[in-house]
Every structure is written in C-alpha cells, then in structure tokens.
Amino acid sequence: MAGAQDHDANLNADTAARYAAALLGNLRVSSVAAISTPHPALLAQRCGLADLVGFPHRAPTICPLPLAAAAEGALAALAVLAPGAFSGWSGAGLLTERARLAGLSRNGAVSPGGACRLLQAADGSVAVNLARPEDWALVPAWLETPAADFDAVSAAVAVRPVAELVERAGWLGLAVAADAWNPAPRPWCRIHAGAPWRGTPAPHARPPRVLDLSSLWAGPLCTRLLRRCGADVVKVESLQRPDGARRGNAAFYAQLNAGKRCVALDLATDAGRARLAALIEAADIVIESTRPRALRQLGIVAEDCVRHRPGLTWISLTGYGRDGDNAQRIAYGDDAAVAAGLSRLQFEATGEHLIVGDAIGDPLGGLHAALAAWASWRDGGGRLVGLALRDVVHHVIAFDLPTQCATLHTRARQWAAVIAAADAPAVKSDTGMNGVEAREALQRVSSLGADTLAVLADWGIAC
C-alpha cells in the first residue's frame, strides 16, 4: 500500500502535459505539447473549479480527480495542432466560465445551475436533470405517479430501482443517470465511419468551413475554439427550435458565440431541409449534438454524408454514444458526469454525495470535440467521429486513477494540503481569462438568422 501511495504522488507531476500526450497519441499525432503546469489541485483552485465542489456555507470539498489538469491538457493538445491560437488561454478556465459569468456556486448534491440533483433510489442513487419546464409534464409518466416538485419526485424515486428509473427516463427523453463508477476503459472518441486517424497533416488551400448545428454549451464551445484555430464558423439554428442558450445568461452566450455567423432555417419545409443539405455539402467540418434519429428524420444521415463528401469531418456529440439504446438517451453536462462516475468517485474519496463542478461534461466535451475536429480536418478528414459526454468525463477521471480506494483518500489529503499551503486566491475575474471580454463579445453576437443570405451567397448556395 505504501508503494501505491508513492506511485500516485509521483504521478501528480505534469498531469496536464501527460494528458495532452495521451490525447495526441490517440489521434496518432507524434508532436508533443511542451507545457509546464502547476499541481492539478492548484490548477483546480486557480480556475475556480475547487470552489464549485461541496456544500454552500461550508468550506469547499477537495475533489482529487484531474478535471482541471485534463482541461488544460486538452487545450494544450489543440494548441499543438494550431500553434499560437491559444496563447494566454487557460483550458481549466473554460470549466468555470459559466459559473463566473452567471454567478453560480457550489450547491451540494444539487448542480450550481439548479436543474440537476442526486436522489436516493431503492438500490443506489441517480442524477435527475429536469432542465426544461416541459420536462415536468413527463414526470408523471416516468414515475407513474403525479409529482409536481422535487420533494414528490424524491419520494417516488426512493422506492424504485436505479435500472428501471434510467430505462423509463430514456424512453421519455429525460436526463436521468445512474450514480455509479465502472472502471472499464471508455475511449473519449470513436470513429464510427470513414478513415482511421492518419496523424500527419494534409495540404489545405484555405481554412475549414465549420457548420455548427449544435446548441447550449459543449458544441458551441467546440466551434468557438475552432474559430480561434482559424475556421469560418457558421451557426445553424432551426426557426422552430433556436438555441435555447439565447434565452440564458447573455454574457456567457456571447463568450461562446461571438463572431459566428448565424443562419436560421425552417426545417419544417422542403426548401429549408434542402438548404441544410446544401450547407452540409459545402462544409469541411460539421458539429452536431442531436440524437442520430433527429437528423435521420430530416433525411440527413451522417454516415452517408461522410461517404459521399470526400474530406468531410463530422463530429457527433451525444450523451452516451450513437449505438443501440444509448443513441436514444439524452444527457446534459451534470448528469453525464454523474453517469461517468464522477460523483461516485467523489463519494469514495470524501464520503459526500456531490455534483462536482458546473455541468462539467459540457466544457470537457467541447474541448475534446474541438481537438478531434481540428485533428481530423488537419489530417485530411473523411470520417464520422463520435464523442459521448459520459465517455469524455470517464476518460478524464480514469486518468491516473489509483486502483485502491485508500490511495484516493491519501491523494485527497495531499491535494487539500497543496491548496492550503498555496493559499492563492481563486480567479474571480469575469473577463479576460479566455479570449474576448464579455462586453466586447456581446457586441459581436449575431441574432437568429442574421447572416442567412450572406452565408448562402458566400458558400455558393442558390437561394
């Protein structure tokens, strides 16, 4: 046991650099990120993540998992492929951006945003994320009993087994996840169709055109980073269902979406669907975060697009993956992280049931997606790459994870001591850490569909 502890202590050096190297290795890129980063606990503290773990009105709880270091490493890996694009940026800072801008704080077993909470079921616990007001209309069908608030939901959940709660929620499109850790490795990305990773750069005459069909946080963060890499990013929204984040915190929306041109399409019409197909045809990278069936029902099959359009990179962001029953399930950042085992490992380490961070699956997913997208375009593309938020978080927390519980306890004490010794103030600034200042960003946000005609003309699509 003493040997295992020493081993873990040694591993805490250069976590971010080693994580970057692991990601680049998965993409068969031989270059390495030459970065030197602080101890993973200090990274978590300086970016404000450490403050987002624990109960309100009490000191934060230490999270002995390398979330901030992995975010730092993922951005460093991307910077290897896009030299100079991220000087002065912090990958770890992206994890806490919304909490900083929206003033969110740690909330125990409830997410900082308030929509997700851990609840005790008959044989374990689950994360329940009722992010949309309409989700409450589905709760009676989910639990087979009327339940209009979280107290009633808690009571009904308490008498049902986890597996049944998760399965029924899956049918209904509710974000419910088992709070469990499974040590079996999960790759952070998978190639579902097309070419294996080549790793070597292909010649390109111009920067890539990125078509962003995603919404909320992970996908828009991905395309924000691709924009920094030099891509021409076009955000596409359905007139019927625009990005819901437009109604959320304006400064945060602006940070994610400033400078992107915005196209809006009526996907209920043949003409709107034809325009969408033409935009996909003209794009080099497509980013989307829908369940596969949603685009299929519009007549768009990602696998076919990749087959017919040489060099296309298609990034599919999902909660749990594109295959089988997983393809039907939805997830948001908080519940995906619980499904990955984050809250379970946190409990193993400190004995507290907590939501860790603010929708942390989203920024981690967006960072990894940007790396996969840029690496794919750079090496010639021609593939459909799937990233599941659950699997990305799992990959992060499995990195360097001690195999023994006692070692994780020891690490928690060591990391807490590192923070106590440093006593550095967490970053409180809401500007400047990454990219543009909030006020400047607000001025460069395109309204819904503001650039539709300009983009169609620019990308050579007949109106």
Next chain:
Amino acid sequence: MARTALKAGGRFKSATSEAQVMVIKAPAGEFDLSCGGAPMVAMSATETAAPDAADTGEALIGKRYVNADESLELLCTKGGRGTLKVNCAALAIKQAKQLPSSD
C-alpha cells in the same frame, strides 16, 4: 372494441407492427387505442393482428402524439408501421420540446 383506461406511464404495443407507446397523459375514462387498424395491446400480450392494408401511416420513435384538444398524449417509444388512433381519430404529432436555456 377493447376499451382501456389510460394512466400516465402505461405502455402499449401495436398488434400489427413493432410500434410501442407510453402514455404521457390522458383524461379519466376508457379509450379505444389502435395502431394499423387493430387495437393496441399490453406489453406482455402475445396476440398479433393483420395490419389494415389501406393504412400507410407510421409511428415515429421519439415523437409525441396528441388528440384534437391535446388532452391525451402518447410518446412513441419504438417506431413502427400504422397510424396511431384513439377512438378512431388519428393522433397528430406534437411540436418538439423547446431546448432549455441552460443545463
């Protein structure tokens, strides 16, 4: 006519295809729920029926189906051939849920 009480969370399957539904909400009382021209059956039932050849409709997975006054709502949990009907009136697809403003 097999009339059935519909309770939120209740599940039924088509006797003529692979289609399955879950009840999201329904008024009190009994209803004649059909797919492909034949009454829908309990999930445990083994009976099947020949589909109505004239019915070219299809139940789409993930879509929510409502009656005229939207007092009754079903979710299609497995896609399959056949029009979903309640008391002989075809159900209509309901507009998808709006995205949340944050998660």
